[in-house]
Amino acid sequence: MLEPLHEVALDALREGFAVFDGDGLTLTQANKRFRELLQLPEDLSGLGTPLDAIVRHRAERGDYGPGDPASHHATWMARAREPAADEHRLDHGTLLERFVPIPGRGLVLTVADNRRVHEAETKIARMAKFPDENPNPVLRFDPEDRLSYANPSSRDLCQRAACVQPGDAAPAQWQECFVRARDTGRPVPLEYAQAGAVYSMLFAPVSDTSEINAYAFDITERIQHQRELAQARDAADRANLTKSQFLANMSHELRTPMNAILGFTKLVMRRSKDVLPEKQYNNLGKVRVSGEHLLALINNILDLSKIEAGRMEVNPAWFDLRRLVDLCVKTVEPLIKPGVELRSEIGPEVGEVYGDEVKVKQILINLLSNAAKFTVEGSVTLAVALDGDQVVASVRDTGIGIAEDKLEKVFEEFSQADGSTTREYGGTGLGLTICRRLADLMGGDIAVESAVGEGSTFSVRFPARHGDAPERPATDTQAAPAPTRPEKRRVTDRLVLSIDDDRNVVDLVRQNLADAGYRVVGAYSGADGLKKARLLEPHVILLDVIMGSNDGWQVLHSLKTDTRTKNIPVIMMSIIEEHSLAFRLGASGYLSKPVSRESLLQSVENVCGKGARVLVVDDNPDVIELLSQILSEEGHTMIAARNGEEGLARIADSNPDIMVLDLMMPVLDGFGLLERLRDLGGHDDLPIVILTAKVLSGDEEQELRRRVHNIVTKGGKVRQSLVQQIEAIVGASRAGGKA
């Protein structure tokens, strides 16, 4: 037995400790740790147990590894009988055992717990597999830049770099990266191309050993793929450019003849309604309807193509949204079916916004036109309000509505809610697609809510300030969309003869019309009026009905039977309501007293507010002929020029009030004319309206908008647009004239 002190000391050891003594090598001493580590059963852990029994038990338990237990038993007993103080790893490396001989007696068996070391070694072995199993090349270079390790996946890279065997020097290009990596202590990337392959490489410094670890992956296919993509993109860009040029040419070539077809058809219909047989007149109507449909389709396809080609640009400027809403409502008024009410609701906060007026107008007119088309009773309402920094314009109708499952379909190309819709209501099926694309382009969106039989609401939302909006110019006027557009020139003053026995009425008329640029002459009796009418040949006569000696009906009759005055428009002004009689006698208008300034001005302008001298510069004789007839009907005088050079000459000798200018012409085109005008100087106040079939680039359009009043596209509603533009210019001129 051990002395207690020795036993305590032995039990305190971290290692297992046992003494096998005598010839039989029986257990004479053992500490607790020995029994714990070997996990011997009770009957084998007591003193006096032979080593042979313990070894046999452990061999059978597998402590000495797989294989024949008897063989293990023999081997280990042989070791025990001739102990050499060597360490032996057992139990899968978790135990470290050593036989220490006791000279002349027996042996000491020490057992150490090697589990932690074993785990660390196992971990190292597992971690060491990472680079070998990496499917991409992994290399290591020693401080002398020689290869010290390359994983199996590196073979191709190493052969290409002529750095195959350990000890081979790294390529010079890599060594440069090594230097930078060591200097900066940071990984250095490199795209290494060699012998037809490209590798993306990363050289990472190993700070404590000055070694370099290199990680690579083969990007040859990826580079090739990118190259092919780039080539495909270039080809697509070229094709797109060709397509754009084709579209621009087609736009011109298609719209120009359509312009003539539609324009002349309408003229013939208007002028020959009473002459043509009804059937022929109806046939012309079919030509007009089909032509308008074809033109709408062409315009929509061109717009869509332009959007898809990325050539539709947003051209923001400050504009009055209220004015635009009024304009849109007026534009679609003729499309509203009888019995349907057209309303606009504009929030008090709505005013000037910074955006693309043309695109907003296109969207609103499209939505309103659709609403008008599908609404046979009830109302169509355009409501505009601000929602934070967004404008929300909603077009509500009480039309046929759209089924819920068709709501999104209406925005698809060539798609309407129902195939039968196209047959019944017409349309190209592109309008809403374009609206959505335009809204997207402006940074907004468009949505629809609808119920079958109840109506639909299309809401378009767009920023009130597109992009980085500049401050609104203080001098900007509501009538001027482009800030640098030339000032309006004053159109020749018009003479108005006011015949009324009440001097106050004449004075009132004078004041009201003078404000608008009209010169008013008064006559205070019928006879005086007739005399002055013959003498002055005014542009319009305002005639009172009830006068002292000679009533207005007699004066009107006299005026209309006198060759010198019969073509002068006469507007009757009276407190009595005899409209039918007035028109039967040849009056051009009728105003009921008391007359407001607005209605007076409107009536006068309706009958004589035109008459501007319009210079048309266009090489197409059909266009000139058409405009000649349109302008003549609207009361304007047209001067024609067939190219830019002739246009310059006409400006000099005819002093026109307005110029309508084509862009694509021989000798000197529209752009050249504008440039020459600028160089000549002195014509900054000449209002110019561009009339073109050319598809303008964003830059061209922006440049033109700085210098001209407006741009009208051939093939659209030329008559309406052009007449509106000319009226706007004349109106603005008169308004400017009072100042």
Next chain:
Amino acid sequence: MGSQDSKLFGAFLLKRLGAPSTWVTAAVVGTFINLYGLALVPWLRGSDPVTSFLVQLEATPAVSLLSILLGYLFPVGVGVYSSASMLFATRHTASLADFPDRKPDPVFRVDADGVVVDAGRETSALFQEHGVHRAADILGAGAWRQITGEAAGTAVAGEQMVIHFERADRWYLVAWARGTNEHLNLYLTSIAPELASRLPESPDA
């Protein structure tokens, strides 16, 4: 062999030569070798081993003694060589084991359930920072399914995919390889978002 390796080998040689077990082994194995050459072979040829040895010793004493000496030295040489080989293999393993720790981008190994079992030092820190320990958390569930499906079936060595490690908001190119014990090694290489947009993405990216 570099100068460091030479020094290490020298120290190792001295240690082995100083160990008693080296010489015990040499004595036992050398004796067997010499007995085989000097006694067993002549006896099998029908000669008297002692006579043969004496004749040989008389005729070429130096060669005979050298032969006996080499018989004892040979096991020493073999023992030193095998031990040195093991030493250098261990060093090589230890050297390779630090690759994952040195790799600037994540490298890790997952078991069949996708649980991370080994990872480089930086990788462990990254995963710990973002509280992830499963491949699906790192790669995205779709990418993990795709990788395990392809790895089990038609995986192509070196095949890669782009993933977005959401929690760290980083883009990686992932390569994978089948390891031992159903483990899967995953090697990530960080890439710029611009490059990521030009490469095929994983189902989650």
